Amino acid sequence: MSTSHRVAMLGTGLIGDFYTMTLHGQRGRDRVQVVYSRSEERGAAFRERWGVPDSTTSVEEAVNHPDVDTVVIGLPNHMHEDSVLAAAGAGKAVLVTKPLARSAAEARRILDAVEAAGVFGGYLEDLVYTPKTLKAVRSTRAGAVGDVLWVRSRETHPGPHSAWFWDAEQAGGGAIVDLGCHCIEIIRSFVGKGNRPVEVMCWKDTLVHPIAAEDNAIALIRFESGAVGQFEVSWAFRGGMDLRDEVAGTEGTIWLNHFLRTGFEMFTSGGGGDGYVAEKAETPTGWQFPVGDEVSELGYVDMFTDMFDAMDSGREPVETLYDGYVVNAVMDACYRSAEARSWVPVELDWRGGVAPRVRRAERTEDGLVVIKEEHLPDGRRKLILKDPGSGDFLDRVVG
Amino acid sequence: MSTSHRVAMLGTGLIGDFYTMTLHGQRGRDRVQVVYSRSEERGAAFRERWGVPDSTTSVEEAVNHPDVDTVVIGLPNHMHEDSVLAAAGAGKAVLVTKPLARSAAEARRILDAVEAAGVFGGYLEDLVYTPKTLKAVRSTRAGAVGDVLWVRSRETHPGPHSAWFWDAEQAGGGAIVDLGCHCIEIIRSFVGKGNRPVEVMCWKDTLVHPIAAEDNAIALIRFESGAVGQFEVSWAFRGGMDLRDEVAGTEGTIWLNHFLRTGFEMFTSGGGGDGYVAEKAETPTGWQFPVGDEVSELGYVDMFTDMFDAMDSGREPVETLYDGYVVNAVMDACYRSAEARSWVPVELDWRGGVAPRVRRAERTEDGLVVIKEEHLPDGRRKLILKDPGSGDFLDRVVG
Amino acid sequence: MSTSHRVAMLGTGLIGDFYTMTLHGQRGRDRVQVVYSRSEERGAAFRERWGVPDSTTSVEEAVNHPDVDTVVIGLPNHMHEDSVLAAAGAGKAVLVTKPLARSAAEARRILDAVEAAGVFGGYLEDLVYTPKTLKAVRSTRAGAVGDVLWVRSRETHPGPHSAWFWDAEQAGGGAIVDLGCHCIEIIRSFVGKGNRPVEVMCWKDTLVHPIAAEDNAIALIRFESGAVGQFEVSWAFRGGMDLRDEVAGTEGTIWLNHFLRTGFEMFTSGGGGDGYVAEKAETPTGWQFPVGDEVSELGYVDMFTDMFDAMDSGREPVETLYDGYVVNAVMDACYRSAEARSWVPVELDWRGGVAPRVRRAERTEDGLVVIKEEHLPDGRRKLILKDPGSGDFLDRVVG
């Protein structure tokens, strides 16, 4: 019950702040013990900002800190592999921010290294852990929407806040790598992680920004069950950050809105105070749509709870490094598909088993195939039927 | 001002009812004079239901009715061509329900026949005429969202009410032909009708119903400007009828919800009266989401206003038969793409001119390319810049 | 079917424009024939704007225009009585904008004059006729929410557009008279027009504007059935125009949002075009919430349809001048209550009959009064019971 963890935080950017705000938030028992930054100045500022005892400019020093049992990696994508290797080498638990790597090959090397070292590994895919997603996935698993047919996951905003994201070399891509990785894992959570992503069709373009990487992309992912995932990502969205998921199943529907429409609406003329404006909005005045508790709503709280509880009890976390590898494999397929302009297979070392095809309705009445049944206001039923012999379709109203 | 029209209504199904409810609704001046049905009984019932003077089982008789100046075709898809030819042959104005035809070739023959006859032709694409769509398109044309980058149009419900829709032969396809035709024209209205649909990538599947036609499909349509349209159609949606459109532009965003979330929410235990249930819902109790005035919200009112006003003033309607032909050409491409599993060109006799590429941001500061500019709470600006020489990306905060 | 009406429009302000836009809109058959304005210039501009044949600065001339059968009064409140008397004297149908008068006494004189003249009278209370309200009232009448317990009607905005509204003398009051009149009639429509408004408790204050009239008010209206109406009006609301109604019944709930959240959401940076901004918003940029078709959504279309159809068929309209009188009587009580700081009776010549008390739950199980029954997830029922002898309350779970 009372185990607490001491963390080496690698990286002092926005994500390092969010992670530490979460770890140090509410009545949490875990603490950041040391922070690594390439810049001594940023490390010191971070230490100050979060009451962290130590800072260093050496990854080795950070991961080998004697009080530390867990390394959290919040560095740019091109630095993941080396830092994971260092942490695994130091025998520490490794938690890596999303995306795991810049390619499936790189992700695979990371996965192999951690598995070889026998240390705990976790994939910090926060958006799978939002309270809404967790509950909606639970309802889906319990059958509330029947067989899942389609999942849409959309993440769009006006573009990231740090320069390295925009550099395809350091990041491994553009909006797909930055945002699509979230969507893929959300989609997998709904269709079922044992449901193999078979093939991908992806469109990408650089429509607005003067960069080489894609700033817009849409992809379809076909799963073994027949279900289709659809993601939409953009660095050119106007109006804030649009985080929405939709699920269509044979027996139900789920719509989640994580950020812009969560039951919190505020209008401000801007004339009310000493220059105050609401946070995180594109415009300082007018209608604003804040969220209540950002680190909770974005999944950070439940994510770290799961990671540490998994560590403490010797089970796997909900999001493993293998999941991170699958995401990279799907993203690789996205880039190949966008190039090929056709569906391409997802190349993947699959550990997930076999998923059955979505169940198709099968019912006959008087030897005719029932295609649809409607309940009329007067209590009678209207049937749309097909004669399997002639192939004719007919309407029939029955008592 | 006071011209009024006398209509021959061909077809007595749901769409004939909606059309007539609209024409006879509010303080309208136009009236249905004669109705055609294959069944004498349904014709008589329709006459009774709507106070229509005459009915007939002969298309020829209906279109040649001496008091009639306009023929409205609300028949199953496979009957469009013959009935348009009859109406055009009778020298009457022809208004055809969606989709115009089962294929671009058929649509082209319809278009040619009407143009050869020199009569007025209109394409009854109601969802382009919803009050929300009309105003949103007007705002888009006026520049409120900048250059359009992406349009999503979604139409899904549990499946159509008449048998012929489910028969690919009579209908010319499944959910794409039934619902995608709406989406394509909505998308074209937002990206601009002079913006050529260049190519299409489409997925379709028959996931749930025991039919040959597709019950689910998703398509991407790439336009000449670089904008991408995306439609999602399904005959397997649960929860009512989901009609939503989204537009992303360089300067703004539009979200339209036409049916399930329009500011009208009702919970009913079902225990309130003598078996009363709210209309148009999958379940008779619980939370319901009605619309206020269905024929207005679904665009019928504005559609017929436009058609008759166009006729009276000698201009083209907003939706022409040529538009119907374009829609069929895009749908043909959808089916070819789903077969080829890759992007395919839209084959089309294009009358719409040339559209410029979406404008890309171009700005430098001190010789560096500005990729993004953010306003910090303290009043300073954060710039993400690219050195065009080295290709390096950097952050810079300026006063 | 084809009767059409020729209207004398008295007044050229915002409401005259809305009314004429409606009458001349879509495929309507009725037309404004002559417009009256105190100012020749405004009359001429109106004539031009709407294609109206004639204008005049004489009320007498307008109402006696030989082609005119209907007089629509869209003048400031203090001019209603005289103009109604003139119209009734001319033997024309009289339609009067809201509020009917500045007091119940004035309203009564108007009512008596029209009834004495034997002409058709209608009360132009548009918000009762919004498509959503019409359908929700119909559902309520059909029993969908059971017995109505409570109705909230809220109308708030940043204040009216013409000077006379702000002058308590000309208007007869402030926000109560301007906005509360709508709310009272909406509330009556839901609780039932035969349900007598018995007494009123009202708070009003002038919180923000430098005027004598109230800019904020809240009132409770107790009806004979026990149902309570609640209105909230304000001329100090920020963010647009807030028009919402809520109904709570023994078997259900209704929530209507007429203006700011109707399924139409738009974000604009303002940088998209040549100075274009979305209409009717407090701010020119940011998130906007337009409505599709304003004259339809605000009830004007259905209101005039009802008025003319009632006239044509010799029935009463949904909103009669007597209704206008009831509204004035309730508003008089509001002012008296705000003064007395207590509940006061509504003084009223009641024509509406008697309404039964809201039905109270009455059920016993094993001689115990059932207060509440809940269905547990395991299928059992949990009862909260009261022992009528001892007065004790107890929980009981039954199979």
Added chain:
Amino acid sequence: MSTSHRVAMLGTGLIGDFYTMTLHGQRGRDRVQVVYSRSEERGAAFRERWGVPDSTTSVEEAVNHPDVDTVVIGLPNHMHEDSVLAAAGAGKAVLVTKPLARSAAEARRILDAVEAAGVFGGYLEDLVYTPKTLKAVRSTRAGAVGDVLWVRSRETHPGPHSAWFWDAEQAGGGAIVDLGCHCIEIIRSFVGKGNRPVEVMCWKDTLVHPIAAEDNAIALIRFESGAVGQFEVSWAFRGGMDLRDEVAGTEGTIWLNHFLRTGFEMFTSGGGGDGYVAEKAETPTGWQFPVGDEVSELGYVDMFTDMFDAMDSGREPVETLYDGYVVNAVMDACYRSAEARSWVPVELDWRGGVAPRVRRAERTEDGLVVIKEEHLPDGRRKLILKDPGSGDFLDRVVG
């Protein structure tokens, strides 16, 4: 940083479960050590359910448990006073669920006892601590909506789950005491806790349930600044639990929806699984509106964080026992007002200081008082002005 608390939990009902779920949730450091229940069986079940070491049927034993430093009281209202006295007598920190007491007199005795004992006291008013409320209050304090004019807080549902709530004797009242206590504190948080509640006007009735206590009530609370609070409570609401707050200020507006519309929407036919239904809904099928993480969204997480952090750092919590006393004083006034049928003063030992009157607009142009200024689409300004000499109102458009 690492202080952790050991809690005696008094009460094993719904609220005891919620509290313990929160304390033991996520990575929290605090734990329930002993639970008190009147029933040995319920105590044992609770111990089992939450992994609590000890249980007892003696309040004295629980509060004097040697490992316990904090007593959390989740008992029926009539047991608060005695249990607080016991806890304070034992020298332990005391956290009391809402409402503090059944009357201001009782609340006062509780407050005095705790202050005399010199122990830490906290008022467990969870809904003030919802993440949305906390952020909205912070924005309000920072001036985002200007001076607060009006706050609406609404809490309604179909009635409580335990028998004692329905017994006016044990509870001290009905829906006002159960739900209004939340609303009053939410309202105070927005208008400012230093803003004295001066007087109250309240309506209550027993409309539906066969009980003596009120099942519906509405109250207005006038504060020293002129701001008005409005609460609506009901045990007869249909459709779930309706928790909404609205704030109107001179410069802005806030709308919060805590429960039924939080961006999580699900439709289920009920046919998807082995009898699964979504939790906390009136109906097992149809559209459902779950919340993500109930204990977070309802404020429990932030509430206990504040309480323990306050205890650890020697400051007052956001919600003190004095606040609980103020709430009781306002509720007492509600009952007196409902009896008197008029406004009544709030009788209160006020510690909160003096609040200034809401600022009224004051501006002149050319010696005329500016009542309103509108920006016209053509860039000009429209002024509504008042001549302070004549009292006349006029419109003026200026360049």
